[in-house]
């Protein structure tokens with residue numbers, strides 16, 4: 371498992387930032403140091419999701435523009451020692467935010483952290499390339515619907531053309547009757563699965579309180595906890611939300627036949 375992980379999707383609104391925040395929060399435990407970088411210039415959200423929006427002074431663009439040092443912009447999350455946030459700028463469009471500059475910043479920060487998680491903006495333009503540059507692994511987030519699936523197929527092609535081969539899938543917001551079954555998603559993308567996350571009202575409730583859902587007792591929190599354990603190399607059985615009893619019996623109660631485990 372690479373330590374520089376980009377969370378991406380192509381389509382907006384599928385839960386990239388939610389996945390990035392929850393995985394970073396879950397990984398920042400047991401003395402591990404995790405840096406979460408918000409690459410979504412102009413539409414930053416990770417500060418809100420972590421309840422730190424009033425405490426931040428500098429951002430990624432300030433660092434790349436040479437206005438401050440990385441240490442001045444990186445903020446340790448008080449309620450989660452070991453978790454650090456480098457926020458995105460509130461405005462988009464600094465010429466200094468280029469793949470080459472992001473790469474050299476990441477190279478200088480790499481040794482200080484066990485994991486660096488990059489939250490990718492929506493789309494496949496410049497912001498996407500800035501975020502995927504130098505990542506060692508990508509987590510492709512989809513929701514089980516045709517639009518998300520199609521944008522994920524396109525994103526997958528772009529990730530491989532950027533040289534990223536270590537790509538795993540998170541299927542998010544799985545409801546009772548998803549428009550596309552989880553099996554079809556897996557078969558179409560042919561990617562190893564990192565986890566399944568249910569559609570869960572606890573996610574938004576936790577976000578509105580400025581804390582990630584993984585910090586709560588909830589179905590989505592559980593799902594993120596299991597994904598964190600897989601990232602850390604543990605064997606954790608798959609649980610597909612809302613699968614019928616017949617399906618569960620056929621596949622051995624939660625062992626998803628089409629998945630490869632980490």
Ligand SMILES: Nc1ncnc2c1ncn2[C@@H]1O[C@H](COP(=O)(O)OP(=O)(O)O)[C@@H](O)[C@H]1O
Pocket residue numbers: 379381382383384385386387388389415492542543544567568569570571573574577590
């Ligand atoms: N598993 C989930 N269950 C319910 N709501 C979710 C889930 N994941 C994400 N959301 C909601 O979906 C919206 C978009 O999520 P976000 O992480 O900002 O997506 P993206 O970063 O891909 O644009 C947010 O309002 C978030 O609360």
Ligand SMILES: [Mg+2]
Pocket residue numbers: 386387388410415489490491
């Ligand atoms: Mg986002």
